[in-house]
Amino acid sequence: MSQPLMVSATIPGPSPAMASRWQYLDNVRRHTGPFTDPDMFDTSEAAVAQIEKMKILVIGAGGLGCEILKNLALSGFKQIHVIDMDTIDVSNLNRQFLFRQSDVGKSKAECAAKFVEKRVKGVSITPHNCKIQDKDEDFYMQFTLVICGLDSIEARRWINSTLVDLVDEENQDSLKPLIDGGTEGFKGQSRVIYPTITSCIECQLDMHAPRAAVPLCTLATIPRQPEHCIEWAHIMAWEQEKPFPKLDNDDPEHITWLYKKALARAQEFNIPGVTYSLTQGVVKNIIPAIASTNAIIAASCCNEAFKIATNTNPSLGAQENYMMYSGNDSIYTYTFKHEKKDDCPVCGNLARGLDVDPNLTLQEFIDSLAARPEAQLKKPSIRAQKTLYMQSPESLRLQTAPNLDKKIGDLVSNGDEIGVTDPSLGRVDFKYKLRFTSDFVSKDKLTTNGDAN
Template sequence: MTTAVSNGGPSKLTSYLADETRFAHIDKVLDRRGPWTDERFIGGQETKDFLRTQSKILVIGAGGLGCEILQNLALSGFNDIHVIDMDTIDISNLNRQFLFREADVGKSKALCAAEFVMKRVPGVKVTPYHGKIQDHPQSFYAQFNIVVAGLDSISARRWINATLVQMAQDDEENLKPLIDGGTEGFKGQARVILPTVTSCYECSIDMLTPPTAFPICTIANTPRLPEHCIEWASVLEWPKVFKDKKLDTDDPDHIEWLYRQASARAAQFKIEGVTWALTQGVVKNIIPAIASTNAIIAASCCNEALKIATACAPFLNNYMMYVGNDSVYTYTFEHEKRPECPVCGGESLTADVGRDWTLEKFIDSLIARQDLQITRPSLSTSRGALYWPSPPDVHEATKPNLEKLLLDLLGEEDGITVLDPALPVSLSITVNYV
């Protein structure tokens, strides 16, 4: 949207936003009952006052999806909005993250987005937080009525989902609806998660496309693609040089180091195409964002937020898919809870294994499971560590177990506890010998 300014005076849009009639169309929905109105709907001034003066909503992410969500919420009547994002603005963001300008490059996304929305929508309070969502305790999330996630990170989604489920399990009064939006090129989804009531994010983890994996022997000995050089730098060289220091794919200094290492290896094998952007894309599994997809998914998420906050219509139950590759196609369905979900399920996970399986074969079977989406699991029993890929001293001590039979290590009765960087919780597995 562009705004014309003439004679140095305020634009028509600015005047409109400052006028109380800006919510006239939304008031028509909130003033009276309609054919699809939720049975909880009260309507009238009480509902409008709750929306505009009492409700508190958190937006996680101020990127392509988050920018759209913030403006939609502000123009829908949410007046107490909080936004959290750990990233800073890059020049490449400006083609779709329209709350930012060239002068903002290098600044915090959360801070700049908050300032822009408050400037354009008078009366709206947007509170920014620059940092990781994991840095905040459960008490921080307990203050909000609704949480809207516009994230590009699977691990962050899994973490906030597990946190909100844990809060609801500890105290049912602490149930915070989570509206999750995600885009992948011309595809996207919006879903409503009521922790402990509906299926959670972890219940649908098997719907995700597993990240591309390259054979270790190829990236170690005979790289042929720029991606092989980048994987070599991140998977083999980083642990060798930095030992216990964890690679942070959101840290520009870490990406820069990987880029330089991958570039040197590519030159050694006469491979072209290693760039800083490709390095970041490979280690973060980034898929290019499409502005129109962001707009559509953000609109769906904000519609659900308005319906939950006001009960003006039944909210989504509970999953909407959008596909815009060849046309405009949407499909809604109810994603059911998974009984063996490690986050919200009530049943323990069982793994069928052969009596001749080694520990290494068992670990490979866990990594191959679509419903777990793990990559570097650490396994323990009540008697101690079975196999830990890190730190180096524990890795060396447990590495010989990989060649041993699982039956010899466990016996008939023992269960296994699994930890993984991708898992938001520890996983208990009961072994069933077949």
Template sequence: MLGRAGPYTDSEYVPGPEVYDFVSSMKIFGAGGLGCEILKDLALSGFTDIHVIDMDTIDISNLNRQFLFRQSDVGKAKAIVAAEFVMARVKGVTITPYFGKIQDKDEQYYSQFGIVICGLDNVEARRWINATLVNMVDGNNPDSLKPLIDGGTEGFKGQSRVILPTLTSCYECSLDMLGTQQTFPICTIANTPRLPEHCIEWALVLEWPKLFPDKKLDNDNPDHIQWLYEKALTRATHFKIDGVTYSLTQGVAKNIIPAIASTNAIIAASCCSEALKLASTCNPFLSNYMMYSGNDSVYTYTFEHQQKEDCPVCGNLASDYYADPAMTLEQFIDKLAVTQTVRIKAPSLRTADNLLYLRAPPQLEESTRPNLTKSLRELVSNGQELSITDPGLPFSVKLRILF
């Protein structure tokens, strides 16, 4: 591919060994659930210095589609096993694995890479890496801009996109495109379950906190998932409900949508093709969003997602937020968690003049706690800006409250 010009190649492109050497020497970073496909594709595309992060260990349910793993690998760190497998198969490739979270690393770590590819399986991690790369951009240093290639799948659907931090729309700009998470009424869960999911949610939301009030459920812990499964199965049997399985329990607890091997392969291939194009300029890269659907037939659609001026990460304006002035601050906070454009679950809120509610340190949490029962009308004036932070996100959200 790099040895000759293609039909879409820029007229200034010079194919040959120099381009290959540049691609080979580029340090590239990848993370997340599409890792097996992405690592294989990058290694076979000519990248030889690859770093990978993944916090998961190998589960037996991974073996049907994550082809770098074998049954003897169950329980081991995904990043380490995958790196060793690819290096054994593709000579000359060096893969540096890290078993942990992407949040464990700082900006200095990410500054060493030419391109960042993410196949992450949760929104919070995507928002974090997106904001981190945007914050790293220094207008006086072109090398500080690290292209982010993001890929994700949901069953037979998927998407890939190219983000040039501060220049194109970022991940946060498109937060309102995400689907809402399925929720069930507490009264149904507690009293009249009809679905296997109701029984699992009952064990997760009601029984675990009641029996283990001082212990947070870890949905990556097999013992915790097994406990949920057994509790949910007992309840389902009592109400004559079929369908409670270990995999469904795991899916509800982790909000998992079943992964399809073919979808993962297509989206990973798209991401790695974009990385090759960015690194070599052999063809124009995606501008900037590709959607894929394989439900009934193969369908793709590309479009340019526009940057938002009121994006809390790459924009500079506050977003308008319409609120009922009679709702309490606590109700407002609960609503923020499910608002598509915000999705903040542990917010601290302040205006330019006052602290409305801070979760830490404990002294400030205690002093601002009485505000939770006050109405927004008592705390905020119409048109006033709120600054909202979350310990899991490296940026603040600015909302202009309108009654």
């Protein structure tokens, strides 16, 4: 039976119990293994203690975030920040184990930080109850690593573009590795991204197909599923009645209004299954979660953080950077290299070729961009040599709105390059080189040709 480490009473240091707590972790940090790179691994006291000085940012304090915070604290990381804008709901309690019934309605970030600090002495966790978009570049520059446990593609894209934008070739500390985890039922993935060096989240966006849209005619006339009734309340009833100035997916009063409308709609067509929880899930596009899958993916993310911080083992990165996990049928994992795309709008340097019918109106073109799997844009603004359409500010929107009814061929020429911006992309934009799919002559060109003849 192993004995606790003894420390002389005359020498300041951790208690025997605290010293033995990290005994087995230190065995990994202080000794090489079969995969350790001897040129990168350092067993000096300063190197071993380095992990305690690193600032780590965890984005999300939900199902994945709770597991990640716990794992980081028990892996030797001492300076952790967590950011989450949500409050705790009763439905969170089955898998977000840092929360209790008494925490319902409180900030996830604050409750999670307080719980872990209480259980793991010596760890400091700073909570931020806000959106990631509320923080500036100086905030993100202070961290060594960023770990995401998000259920939002839009938030992932924003932090990805922000970290890419931070990189300064003359400042090595500006490169912030991004570790991202995600789950859906029995499936999950973890990946490591070195901004500007490896494939980024935008390069991999086509692996996150947008949710299939339900035709409006189905919602309006022949709903068949409870989700159809909820979408009807969300898209059509809300627009007709405008019970509040703007829909807030995180406001219980707004969700309750949608739930009651959807329930009445379901009863009219004898469709069972509409609940408040389902309404919230459909409106917020919440993905089904299983606690065990969250634990597996969070463990993978934190192992990668530990390997990057200590160099004890090679991490996901330049070679293989993407791990897929599936528990749907037995257990299957696969690790591969997702290639960096030269025409990625965030980390690439080439414009993407885009075939477009020049007879489309600008509005139709914008709608088609939203449906493209590599774009998935919500409120795109378009510019060429001049601004074609801007969503904001309001003055520019009104000024450029007349262009929406004009044909693409009247606004730009074949082979022109356009820039597309969207709130989900942060400060970067898509660059497309247009290729007209049919012969097109604008009215202006017809007039010019007629004069010339």
